[in-house]
Amino acid sequence: MAVSETDVRKIADLARLSLVDQDVAAVTAQLNSILSHMDVLTKVNTSSVDLPTDADVDGAALRGDSVAPHPMNTTAPVLAPQSRDGFILVPRLATHEEL
């Protein structure tokens, strides 16, 4: 499977990355070069694999449902430059309406 330049622009958009026009062709070629090595997997017979069965069905153990101090339960200055009343002050974003 190969990606087109249109695909690459779409992938960059999904990945929240800016891609300048002059780089699109090179990035497309590079991704296709890498992805071509992945094609070998399509030839592998994986019919014996049932992923939910092969996975650890017990899943991860949950911790107790109890209140305990957490290392991040702090408003120390290291978390953010400014805080007030136990809340972190953040910059107003350009898209916010003026209140």
Next chain:
Amino acid sequence: MRNLLDAVNESLDRATDARYGPNGLNIVVATNRKASSACAEQVALQYGRGDNMSMPGVPIAVKDNIATLDMPTTCASRILAGYTSPYEATAITKLRASGAVVIAKTNMDEFAMGSSTETSAYGPTRNPIDPERTPGGSSGGSAAAVAAGITAIALGSETGGSVRQPAAFCGVVGIKPTYGRISRFGLVAFGSSLDQIGVCARTVREGAVATYAMSGRDPYDSTSADLPVPMSPPDVQAYRGKTLDGVTIGIPTEYFPPSLDPDVRARCDVAIEVLRGLGAKIVEVSLPHTSLAIPVYYIIAPAEASSNLARFDGVRYGPRAADTADLRAMYDATRSRGFGPEVQRRIMIGTYVLSHGYYDAYYKKAQSVRALITRDFSAVFATGVDALFTPTTPTPAFRLGAVTDPYEMYMSDIFTVTANLAGIPAISIPIGRVGGLPIGGQFLATHFDEPRMFHVAAALEAALGEEAHS
């Protein structure tokens, strides 16, 4: 007590020496002498009053993707420039409780994505054995720190061999514990189904002590295993003579392809004969899906990375792009300027293989083949094989700048990624040098069988003696 403080100060002196900073080998990216000295004095006080510690006053260096309170944690990335974590990794907390003193953060490939430390925003680390060559990666700074004598122990992280490969290139011991053995709380996530904190060390025994000090269940990491931690490191003095009687060591044919560097093969052949001489039964085994490990890994790891790295958008961490028109433009500009080319490449691959229409063909297929790779190991260990022995890398350390094709760089992990995909423990130890360059030999064991892995590794280490470094 004086010796304890002296050892920390000497280590700090070496870490801050210009040879090892940005103007020299570029091993160390941050130190905090005041905090490290204060920690050392506290340890000296506790040790002096009789507190039980397995690593009293042992200076350690820490890869820059493991959270520490007193030094920045930047993952060697512009997107985290100046970032200091508000909490520390559980592994660090446990090591400090064991008496260890963090004296430096070490250079690495950006977000642990690379095999040469060349993708670091701080610039590449140079190999202390030969400064014209790479120390490997992504934990190149940690392996180099041990090789250069800055510390006896340095923490790294493993997603596809990022401790073992640089350990092999730098002539030190590199340990990748079983997935779940050590808490990842405070390790910046890359590939969450693969990541483990690992150890670079001078000897197997020292590495085992550090590994066990960090091990155990952590309520802050649901993937950490609730299993007893073996506390006794291998007894080096016990490894004289036929100490591997009754031990079966498998040699997987797929790890010795015709393309294997002849010098690496020759050193492995010597090590195998030494193992035989120690009384081990050597058997040839097959892990038939080995050749598929790199394609599988480079689908799964980027897929998980594209998700994990979505949080770095200029809102919560690090620098934020200014002068953008709106929120979305700020995200895009921050990420494009903050992430380097290799990280962006992997985010793009990960985004693609997880996207609608391609998920089954790439990600699901890769997960299925990963199950086959895991079954290969299970089948071999079920036959009574105690450990596997392989080369750690296909070649010795290559020259800085010599590998420019991304996939060629990925192939340097071909013998290490399988342990991460299967979640099993593995260790690389020095087995000799060719043309002055270190060669690493790797042992792999079954899940949570670190004691047996350390046993065979320590036995070979003791039998090789100085030959391992000559």
